[in-house]
Amino acid sequence: MKFNNIKHIVASLFLTIGLVSCNNDDEGVGPVVPSIDFSGTFAQQDQMGRPGINTVLSGTSEIKNNFNVTIPSEQGATFQPLFLDQAVALHDAFGTTYETNILGLDAPTLTTILASDVLQVAPNAPTTYFDGTNVLTGRTLTDDVIDVSLILIFGGENGDRFNGQDLDNDGTPDLPILVTDGVSNAGETPLNVFPYLEVPHS
Amino acid sequence: MYSIKKTNLFIIGGLLSIGAVLMAADHLDAPAVMGTTADITDFYAFEGANQDNTVFVANVQSSLAPAGDSATFDENVLVEVNIDNDGDLVEDLIIQAIPRNGIMYFFGPYAPSQTGLNSVINEEAQYLGQVEISTGPAAITSSSNGISYFAGLREDPFFFDFTQFNAVIGGMAPNGFNNPGNDDFDGTNVLSIVIEVPNSFLGGTFSHPAGTGVEVFNTWVEAKRKQ
Structure with missing residues (x-):
């Protein structure tokens, strides 16, 4: 458990450094870079409100x-x-x-x-x-x-x-x-903090 | 009732392991979108750890089993959370998410210039955000204007005996479900978009249509492909 935490912390640091060097601070904001193209019309293919x-x-x-x-x-x-x-x-x-x-x-x-x-x-x-x-x-x-x-x-x-x-x-x-x-929810243990979802299976 | 639009699982797990049963159940999925990058698998909306916030979770491309770590968001697919503040089933606010080069960009919540099946992105929306897409265990998050952002691979939180459901619907299970059932989504991943938004940004509410008297807004998610 501890080891995993340490691994995650190290991984986080590594990713943070990567982010900084990629020029995006990890507070993420700011004006969207003008050179990125978000133009066009997007047409609906799927939708969902309630499950099932x-x-x-x-x-x-x-x-x-x-x-x-x-x-x-x-x-x-x-x-x-x-x-x-x-x-x-x-x-x-x-x-x-x-x-x-x-x-x-x-x-x-x-x-x-x-x-x-x-x-x-x-x-x-x-x-x-x-x-x-x-x-x-x-x-x-x-x-x-x-x-x-x-x-x-x-x-x-x-x-x-x-x-x-x-x-x-x-x-x-x-x-x-x-x-x-x-099937119950017994196998699901989401986090109680953002982003809530569990780490992916590897 | 499962909705689930969990088509990939169906294809991968089904065809390989229990071909005949699954073929019979194949009609349960919507063929036009199944297995594509625009396939929504699940949608959640719940109170955040901060009670003044609401969390929206939109998952796509489900059942990336077992690891599925090579799946990526599609730059031509816009994921749009819709919010209806007056109960007329038409969106009053939208939150849009679309990836570019490893970064997920977010727009909104804002009032769209048009509603319905087709959308455009307003790059001057009041609230803008971005976050690097997480591809491993570490969750890279960001926040701006009180809104928190995440996009990336996560464990699929959905749990369901989809195989037996298909048997029930297909008339092949006279005794119904099993006790216990089998979670077909155990051990699978999904591509997840998580946005936590202060309720003060989410507009008004109306009385619950089921007559419970609780004040609510309506929400739903759409996947829209660039034309």
Whole structure:
């Protein structure tokens, strides 16, 4: 641990020296050098607000491609009906139908909210995708957004509608597990200071 | 619900190891952008260590496994964080990031001259910044005007049993997910852009559209390629 810290410090020094010799101070600022070309028009190819929306709720490749090049203000009208169809189809595959979820949202309401793919962020309240109390006020690096999403779609009014229940107590699950992917955030240990993300694997 | 636009993993891990299953799941990714340098993998927004700041994280080119240390940001791809301050789903402020010769340059937050699918860069934006792109363990950061900047290779914080998800969606897993599942993103890296901005630069808020009464702004990220 100590050795690693020392290595990092040495590496930092080395990089700092490199930066200075490259003429940029590491406070980074100042007017952008005029000779750098930032001109031109940049056209949208991909977009994302909330995690997983396009992958799960767009039923075909064509829908996925189109969703990525549709601005948020125009997403609802086009994609809510398609997302609703997909939510129905996902349930059909397990011989069941959508049930009003833990937030009290029926399928049309849920897909209406999700079809406008933006992330709400609260600058003056706890930020979380869902922590049991606060809902959709941001997304932290350790939020289990997959389980939250699965619970909202498959969880029904109690959030645990399909969780591998053994209904007849014969030792074999009678219902599928659809409200968690079984992967927790235990392996993620982000820093509590900028830039927060962990060092890369080597 | 996974969004994840984690297409590379899918391709690399999938085709090599579990070809048949993955082929069936291939339709889950958006083909036009998958595996390209404009492929957004994840977007995060959360309160900073300084409670008066909000942190935005935009990750691209996911699942650079195992090391992926040769991946680079594309100088033709502009990553743009959009902020909507009145709830009309149209950006009122943007923060742009684009690399040039090993340096990531940042513009904003500022009010764009045009909204929508096409963007230009205003080099005279009120807030400008730059930081050397980090390629190893050491995180090179910079700050100006109270805004902090980082760009470079990091561990992918995303965790998800994507393989089993594809099986579930593909109708090949009647019992659903496994307990425990397998984190397909364990051991993978991603190219990350991190910006920490004082909330006072981020404009106004409105009441949460879900009716919770919390004051919020909307945000989303876009990858835009030079034409």
